[in-house]
Amino acid sequence: MKLDSKIPEGPLAEKWTKHKFNLKLVNPANKRKYEVIVVGTGLAGASAAASLAELGYNVKAFCYQDSPRRAHSIAAQGGINAAKNYRNDGDSVFRLFYDTIKGGDYRAREANVHRLAEVSVDIIDQCVAQGVPFAREYGGLLDNRSFGGAQVSRTFYARGQTGQQLLLGAYSALNRQISNGKVKLYTRTEMLDVVVTDGKARGIITRDMVTGKIESHSAHAVLICTGGYSNVFFLSTSAKGCNVTAAWRAHKKGALFGNPCFTQIHPTCIPVSGDHQSKLTLMSESLRNDGRVWVPKTARPGLKAKDAMNIPEAERDYFLERKYPSFGNLVPRDVASRNAKQACDEGRGVGATGLAVFLDFTDAIKRDGRKTIEAKYGNLFDMYQQITGDNPYEAPMMIFPAVHYTMGGLWVDYNLMTNVPGLYALGEANFSDHGANRLGASALMQGLADGYFVIPYTLGDYLANIGWSDKVGTDHPAFKEALEGVSNRINKLLSIKGKKTVDQFHRELGLTMWEYCGMSRSEEGLKKAKKKIQELRAEFWSNVNVLGSNNELNQELEKAGRVADFLELGELMVDDALNRSESCGGHFREESQTPEGEALRQDDKFAYVAAWEYQGDNQPEVLHKEELVFENVKLTQRSYK
Amino acid sequence: MKVTLKVWRQKDAKTKGAFATYPLDHVSTDMSFLEMLDVLNSSLIQKGEDPIHFDHDCREGICGMCSLYINGRPHGPLQTTVCQLHMRTFHDGETITIEPWRAKAFPVIKDLVVDRSAFDRIQQSGGYVSVNTGGVPDANAIPIPKKIADEAFDAATCIGCGACVAACKNASAMLFVSAKVSQFALLPQGKPERKERVEKMVAQMDAEGFGSCTNTKACEAECPKGISVTNIARMNREYFAASLSSYEVPLKGSGD
Ligand SMILES: Cc1cc2nc3c(=O)[nH]c(=O)nc-3n(C[C@H](O)[C@H](O)[C@H](O)COP(=O)(O)OP(=O)(O)OC[C@H]3O[C@@H](n4cnc5c(N)ncnc54)[C@H](O)[C@@H]3O)c2cc1C
Ligand code: FES
Numbered sequence: 001m002k003l004d005s006k007i008p009e010g011p012l013a014e015k016w017t018k019h020k021f022n023l024k025l026v027n028p029a030n031k032r033k034y035e036v037i038v039v040g041t042g043l044a045g046a047s048a049a050a051s052l053a054e055l056g057y058n059v060k061a062f063c064y065q066d067s068p069r070r071a072h073s074i075a076a077q078g079g080i081n082a083a084k085n086y087r088n089d090g091d092s093v094f095r096l097f098y099d100t101i102k103g104g105d106y107r108a109r110e111a112n113v114h115r116l117a118e119v120s121v122d123i124i125d126q127c128v129a130q131g132v133p134f135a136r137e138y139g140g141l142l143d144n145r146s147f148g149g150a151q152v153s154r155t156f157y158a159r160g161q162t163g164q165q166l167l168l169g170a171y172s173a174l175n176r177q178i179s180n181g182k183v184k185l186y187t188r189t190e191m192l193d194v195v196v197t198d199g200k201a202r203g204i205i206t207r208d209m210v211t212g213k214i215e216s217h218s219a220h221a222v223l224i225c226t227g228g229y230s231n232v233f234f235l236s237t238s239a240k241g242c243n244v245t246a247a248w249r250a251h252k253k254g255a256l257f258g259n260p261c262f263t264q265i266h267p268t269c270i271p272v273s274g275d276h277q278s279k280l281t282l283m284s285e286s287l288r289n290d291g292r293v294w295v296p297k298t299a300r301p302g303l304k305a306k307d308a309m310n311i312p313e314a315e316r317d318y319f320l321e322r323k324y325p326s327f328g329n330l331v332p333r334d335v336a337s338r339n340a341k342q343a344c345d346e347g348r349g350v351g352a353t354g355l356a357v358f359l360d361f362t363d364a365i366k367r368d369g370r371k372t373i374e375a376k377y378g379n380l381f382d383m384y385q386q387i388t389g390d391n392p393y394e395a396p397m398m399i400f401p402a403v404h405y406t407m408g409g410l411w412v413d414y415n416l417m418t419n420v421p422g423l424y425a426l427g428e429a430n431f432s433d434h435g436a437n438r439l440g441a442s443a444l445m446q447g448l449a450d451g452y453f454v455i456p457y458t459l460g461d462y463l464a465n466i467g468w469s470d471k472v473g474t475d476h477p478a479f480k481e482a483l484e485g486v487s488n489r490i491n492k493l494l495s496i497k498g499k500k501t502v503d504q505f506h507r508e509l510g511l512t513m514w515e516y517c518g519m520s521r522s523e524e525g526l527k528k529a530k531k532k533i534q535e536l537r538a539e540f541w542s543n544v545n546v547l548g549s550n551n552e553l554n555q556e557l558e559k560a561g562r563v564a565d566f567l568e569l570g571e572l573m574v575d576d577a578l579n580r581s582e583s584c585g586g587h588f589r590e591e592s593q594t595p596e597g598e599a600l601r602q603d604d605k606f607a608y609v610a611a612w613e614y615q616g617d618n619q620p621e622v623l624h625k626e627e628l629v630f631e632n633v634k635l636t637q638r639s640y641k
Numbered sequence: 642m643k644v645t646l647k648v649w650r651q652k653d654a655k656t657k658g659a660f661a662t663y664p665l666d667h668v669s670t671d672m673s674f675l676e677m678l679d680v681l682n683s684s685l686i687q688k689g690e691d692p693i694h695f696d697h698d699c700r701e702g703i704c705g706m707c708s709l710y711i712n713g714r715p716h717g718p719l720q721t722t723v724c725q726l727h728m729r730t731f732h733d734g735e736t737i738t739i740e741p742w743r744a745k746a747f748p749v750i751k752d753l754v755v756d757r758s759a760f761d762r763i764q765q766s767g768g769y770v771s772v773n774t775g776g777v778p779d780a781n782a783i784p785i786p787k788k789i790a791d792e793a794f795d796a797a798t799c800i801g802c803g804a805c806v807a808a809c810k811n812a813s814a815m816l817f818v819s820a821k822v823s824q825f826a827l828l829p830q831g832k833p834e835r836k837e838r839v840e841k842m843v844a845q846m847d848a849e850g851f852g853s854c855t856n857t858k859a860c861e862a863e864c865p866k867g868i869s870v871t872n873i874a875r876m877n878r879e880y881f882a883a884s885l886s887s888y889e890v891p892l893k894g895s896g897d
Contacts, residue, residue: 051774066696067761069801070704086781122775129777131770131830133794140784158794164703165797172769179765187758210750239698273671278679279700386721389671389729452774501686503679547691552653553751555694556686 003256003611003626006413007111012632013093016115019414020457024464031056033468035219036459037204038062039191039246042071043163043170043444044427045225047451050173053182055456057463060217061174062186062206064241064558069171072227072239073447076163077284079147079155080444082120087144091152093117098633099150100442103332104407104435105585105601106635107259107609109628111414112433119453120445124156126452130169134158148285148440149330155441160284160379166444170451190558191246192486194222194253194423195478201253201423202472205482207490209558212551214486216474220463221422223455224250228406228428230263232566232573233518234510236403237269237282243562244569247410247429255418256611256624258411258431260569261577264438264586265519266404267336270387271356280402281387283380285440288329288336290364290373291397294318295357299347305395308350308358319343327640334437334586334599335640337401338519344400351398360396401519405443407434407585408576411611411626415458416450422462426450431609436585490550493560498543502559505540506566509533513570517577522590526578530571534618537567572612572621579623582606603635642668642733646681648693649740651749654756658749660738670729674717675700675707677728694752700724702865705800708807709753710740715804715863722802722865742803744812746850757803759849760817767841768821770830783829796823798866805860805868811852816860818846819876820868826879836883843880 008019026034034057038049041063049061063071083096096117101108124142128134134156135143147155158165177183186206193205195216203218229244230236251257268287269280296303297317319339321328329336340357343349350356365373370393374381381392388398410418410425412432417424427447434442472478516529540563548554583592583599584606592600609626643666651658665681672680675697682692698706702725711717717726731737739753747755797820805816822839825831831838854873861870 047774054773065698065704065706066757067801069761069764070698070706072699072704074704074800075699075701084780124780125777126772126774128780128783129770129772129830131793131825131828133790133797133824133828134780135794136785136787136790138787140786140790141781161703161798164800165794168797172764173772173774175761175765176769176771179767185761187761239704240700241698274669276669276672276676276680278673278676281701383725386725387673387727389727456774501683503683545686547686547689553694553754556692 001419001613001624003411003419003624004413005109005626006415007109008414012110012114015111016118023457023461026460026464028056030468032058034058034463035060035471037217037219037222038225039204039223040071040225040227040427040429041068041174042073042225042227042427043167043447044429044451045223046071046167046170046174047448048223048225048426048455049183050170050177051452051456052459053177053180059177059183060186060219061183062189062191064188064190064209066187068174068185068187069168071167072242073167073444074164075239076444077160077282078286079145079157079162079441080123080166081147081154081441082124082156082445083117083154084121084124086142087153089152091154095152096120096154100433100439101435101633103437103439105437105638106435106603106607106630106633107262107584107628108433108435110630110632115454116433116446116449119449122453123445123448127166127169130172132158132165132169134165149327149332150439163444166448170448191226191249192561193249193482195482196253196420197472197476197478200421202476203474203479205486207486210553212549212554214483216479216483218472218474218479220466220468220471221424221459223424223426224410224429225426225451226429228409229566229569230403230406232509232570233403233513234506235272235277235280235514237266237280240279243565245562245565247425248565248569250410250418250420250423250425252614253420254614255420255423256411256613257408257572258609258611259408259436259576260573260612261517261580261587262407262436262585263403264405264407265334265337265401267333267340267401268359268399269402270384271351271398271400272353273388281383282402282404283384283399285333287359287377287380290376291329291359291361292318292363293320293329293336293340293357293359295343295348295350300350301354302352303350305351305358305390305398308360308396317348324640331640332437333440337586338588340399340401341519356398356400358396359399361392362396365393403514403518405438407431407436407438411609415461416455417458417462422466424455424459426455436587490557490561493544493546493557493564494550496542496544496546498545500543501545502556502563505536505544506559506563508536509563509567509570512536513573517574519586520588520590521577523578523581526574530574533567533571533574540564540567575621576610576612579610580606601637642670642728644668644731644734645736647736647738648753650693650752653751654748668728670727672728673700674711674723674726674728694754696754697724703800705802708742708755708802708804710742710807712738715742715807716865720863720865720867722800742807744806744851746812746814747803747806759851760801760803760814762849763814763818763842763845764821766845767834767838770825771834785829789827793824793827796820796827796868796872799868800866802865804863804865806851808859808863809852810857810859811855813854813860814846814851815854815873815876816864816868816870818842819872822876822879823872826875835879836886839876839879840883
C-alpha cells in the first residue's frame, strides 16, 4: 500500500488557497441529494455537521450522550489559539505554524499545520458571531493570554470554560440545522461498525443505547469525529464514556491508525487518592506561572501537605528550577511531567501514595498578596479544595501527571480522508496536526478548523467526483453482514458470565499501559506489556461478567464493548512504541537519551508517521511509513536549560 | 465510614419503580459520590444483581450529565454537581436517599436515568444566532462592554443538567430557558432575533409540559453553576416586549 498524503504542490503559504480552488464543487442544486453521516458531536463533529448542513447536504449526526452539548470538548478549560496578533506582540500565521510544528517535536506535516494556523483566525470570528462570550477587556475588545510557555499572547479564552463556550456555540449552530430539518440527530446512540463495499465507506451500524436496537445507516460519506482514546489508561482526564470504538472499528475495516503511541501527559492533575479513583481531574497549567514545584531532598514517605511547611528551605528540591534555570517551572508539559515522575521513582514523592509532588504558592502569596492570587486562581483553588479537602492557600497543592490527550488517531490525508475512500476523521480522532506532543490551546483550534473550515471544502470534492448515485442501500449484503457481526459480538459478551467486572479488566489494562507505555518507555518494559495485554485480552473473553440483556439500557454492556476495543488498541500502542525507539515529544525512551539524561530525538531514523494496517484478529499489524518532509523549518533539538 | 443507601430502582419507563436499600461499608471520605456508587455497583455485579444505572460522563462538573436527587435535593447537600460531591460531606452511619430527577417533562428511562431531550428541543426552537459558517465580521469589529460580556458569560455557564427543574415544585424550566435567552439578549450578535427567539423558546418550553414559575427561587438556590433568577426577570421583560408587537410564530422548521 502506498500512502498518499495528497499535500498540494507550491509554496507553503499558498497551498491551501490553491488547493481550495482546485477542488471540485458540488452543484448547489445537487447538494440535497447527498447524505453524510457524522459520528460524534463534539467540537469537530458539531461544527462539521452544522457547516455541511448549511451548505445543503443531508446530515445524520450521532452521539453517545443524551445531548450533543455534553461531548467531552465541554471540559476544555484553558483556551484556543489563533494568530490574530491583536496584541501587536509579533504573532503571525507563520509563527503559530512554527511554534506548533516545533512543539510537536517535528512529527507533524508542515502543510497541515500551516493550514491550521491560517484558519485559526476565522475560527475566532465565527465563534464571536455565534455569540460565544470570550473574555474581554474594558475597552470592549477581546482579551488574550499567553499559554503553555508561548512567547506571544495568542490564546483566546472564556474564563476557565473555553471548551464549554466553544462547544455550546457549535451546538447552537447544530441546533439551528436540526430545526431546519437538515440534520437528523441521534443521541444515546453508539456507532459499532463501519460498512465498506467496493473499497468505499457506505455507512455505519449503531446501537440505540436505550432500547438496544441495532440499526444500519447508509450515506455517501462517513465522518468519524469521536474524540481521543486516553481512556485506554483507565485513569485519565477524559470523560468516563470516551472511547476508541468508532475509530477502532474503522481501523479494523481497513483505515490505517497513525502514531498510536503518541499520547500527551499533563503535569498538573490532582493525584490519585485510592483504589476507588475513577478519573483524574486536570487543573489549568497556568498554575505553574506562580506555583513552585518541589519535593524533599531526601525521601519522606507519606509526607502530608500540611506538614510541608515545616520542611526548611535547605531540605527542599525545586527540581525544575534547579535543572532548567532559564525556564524553571514553566518548562513544557512533557518535561515537567517526566521530572515529576522521576522524583517519585526516586522515592521522593509525597502524599499518602508517594505519587505526587508539591506545587507551592507560599512565595507567590507573600509576594503578591492573597487577594491577587485569589483573583487569578480562585476557582482552581476552590476546585482543589473541594476534591481533596485541603486548602491550597495554607499548604502546598499536590499534583501528579495524568494522560490528557491522544495525538495518535486514524491516519488521514490533507483532505482529512482516511485511506478508505469516503471515510473521514476529524478532531482528536485523527492523527493529523500535533505530531508527538500537543501544545496547550491547539486541540480546540484543530477540532474547529477541521469541522468549520476544512471538511466543507474537501468533502465536496469527493462527493462531486463520485456523484450522488454512487450510494449503497442498507439492504446491501454488506450491511446485513456488519449488523450480524455487531449482534454476535454483543451476544458473546453477554454469554461469558465470568467472574470479573469490566472495570477490573479496564483498571488492569490501564495500570499496564501507564507503567510501560506512559511517559517513559523501554524495550524490556514494552515487551512485558505486550505479553500482559495479550493475556488480559484472552482472559477478558473468557472471564468477563456482563449482566442484563441487550434490549435495555445496559451500561455494563456499553463499557464491555469499549474495553474490548481498548484491549486491542493497547497492544497496537505498545507495538508502535516498540518500533519508535527514539525519545520524542511527550515520550522518553530510556534507550535514547543524551549524556545529561535528556530526551534524544532521532530525525535520521524516525522523521515519519507510523501508520498501522490491521491484518486480522491476533495478527501482527503491518507498518507503513509516511516520510515527513521539512522545507520551511529547521529541525532543532529542544533545550530548556 | 458506613452508609445506608435507599436507591430508586426502576426497570424501564413502563415498569413501576420502588426504593431498594443497600448497606455499604468501608466508604472512604475521599471518594466522590459517584465513586461510592461505582463501588456498590461492582459488589452488586459480583453478586449477580443488576447494577444501579445513573447518568454521568465528565465527572468534573461541566458536562451536566450527572443528575441525582439526594436526600431531597438535586445534586445533594452542596451547591455543586453530584460528580463533584465527596463522601466527606456525609457522616458515618448516615442513610442517604437517592432518586432520579422528578418531572413530567423528564420521564425516567431506568433507575436514576431520565430523558432530558426536552431541553434540547427547546434549544433547537431558537437557542442560536442565525449565522452560517464563514463570511462573518472580524471578531473585534463589534466591541462589547466588559460588563455586558461578563453578564452574558454568567448566563452562558449553564450546564443544562436540569437541577433547576428538579428543584422546583412546579417543575418549571424557566431558569434554564432564561439563561440562554439572556445570553443572546445581552450580546449584540443576538439582538436581531431576540423577539422571535424568546417567543419560540417559551412556546416550546410550554409544549414540553414544564410547569410555570411562581418565584420560589429554589432553582437558583440549587443550581450548581449559580445561574441567577435575574435571568428569569430579564426573560419576562423580553417576552413582554416581544408580545407587544407579536405575530404568529411557527414552532418548528423555521430555523432561518
Ligand atoms: C480536561 C481537558 C481539558 C482540555 N483543555 C484544552 C484546552 O484548554 N485547549 C485545547 O485546545 N484543548 C484542550 N483539551 C483537548 C480538547 O478538549 C479535545 O481534544 C477536543 O475537545 C476534542 O474534540 P473532538 O470533537 O475531537 O472530540 P469530543 O469532544 O471528545 O467529542 C467526541 C464525540 O464523539 C461521540 N462519540 C464517541 N464515541 C462514539 C461512538 N462510538 N458512537 C457515537 N458517538 C461517539 C461523543 O458522544 C462526542 O459527541 C482538553 C481536554 C481535556 C480532557
Ligand atoms: S458528570 Fe459531568 S457534570 Fe457531573
